[in-house]
Amino acid sequence: MVGPPAWDAVRLVEVVDPHVARLLDEAVRVALDVGGRTLELADQRVAMLLGEDTEPLSAPASLSDSERACLALAEQYAVNVSQMTDSDVTAAAKHLTPAELFGFVAGLYTLEMARRVGIALRAVLDEVPA
Amino acid sequence: VTRLPRIPIPNGVAAAAAGSVYQPELDRCLAELHAAILSRTALDAETTEMVRLRCAQQHDCYG
Numbered sequence: 722m723v724g725p726p727a728w729d730a731v732r733l734v735e736v737v738d739p740h741v742a743r744l745l746d747e748a749v750r751v752a753l754d755v756g757g758r759t760l761e762l763a764d765q766r767v768a769m770l771l772g773e774d775t776e777p778l779s780a781p782a783s784l785s786d787s788e789r790a791c792l793a794l795a796e797q798y799a800v801n802v803s804q805m806t807d808s809d810v811t812a813a814a815k816h817l818t819p820a821e822l823f824g825f826v827a828g829l830y831t832l833e834m835a836r837r838v839g840i841a842l843r844a845v846l847d848e849v850p851a
Numbered sequence: 852v853t854r855l856p857r858i859p860i861p862n863g864v865a866a867a868a869a870g871s872v873y874q875p876e877l878d879r880c881l882a883e884l885h886a887a888i889l890s891r892t893a894l895d896a897e898t899t900e901m902v903r904l905r906c907a908q909q910h911d912c913y914g
Contacts, residue, residue: 738891740887741884741887741888741891744880744883744884744887745884747880747883748877748880748881748884751876751877751880752877752880755874755876755877802909802910802911803908803909803910803911803912804911807857810857811857814857814858819858819859819873820873820874822858823858823869823870823873823874824873824874824877827870827874827877827878827881828877830881831877831880831881
């Protein structure tokens with residue numbers, strides 16, 4: 722389960738801005754509901770790329786073609802979103818409806834933002850990562 | 852790399868509002884979150900602009 726890091730970010734935002742924390746909390750909950758297992762896997766991959774501690778990733782053999790395409794998209798998103806190529810998106814779009822792809826990307830945006838906010842606030846607030 | 856929409860935009864819906872058609876609840880949450888963040892004034896203008904430019908560079912978004 723990859724929820725705790727996002728909730729950790731919400732907890733840290735609560736320290737500096739309770740209203741924004743409530744809105745971030747709601748966005749994360751809805752994102753996880755929309756994105757499901759694929760988004761959770763993507764969040765784990767993003768956490769690894771950002772150097773955050775996380776549980777081991779699922780074995781590659783357990784991933785569907787759709788999940789593999791979405792994870793590749795998530796990797797590119799986290800590493801350099803401005804260089805996302807058409808083929809990155811097309812590969813995922815082959816397996817998802819437009820609404821599903823929109824939901825995955827919007828959810829990825831939400832969770833990746835929460836992780837980066839958490840990293841920044843831990844540094845600013847001088848907290849030791851959990 | 853294209854700057855055109857990569858998913859079909861529903862008929863009669865402006866591109867900026869496509870999210871409200873595809874995932875209305877998540878779109879609403881993000882819109883409210885963005886509005887709250889953008890309304891904050893604790894940072895000075897120079898720092899705010901540095902953050903804005905950094906985000907624009909990260910997302911290749913200068914529109």
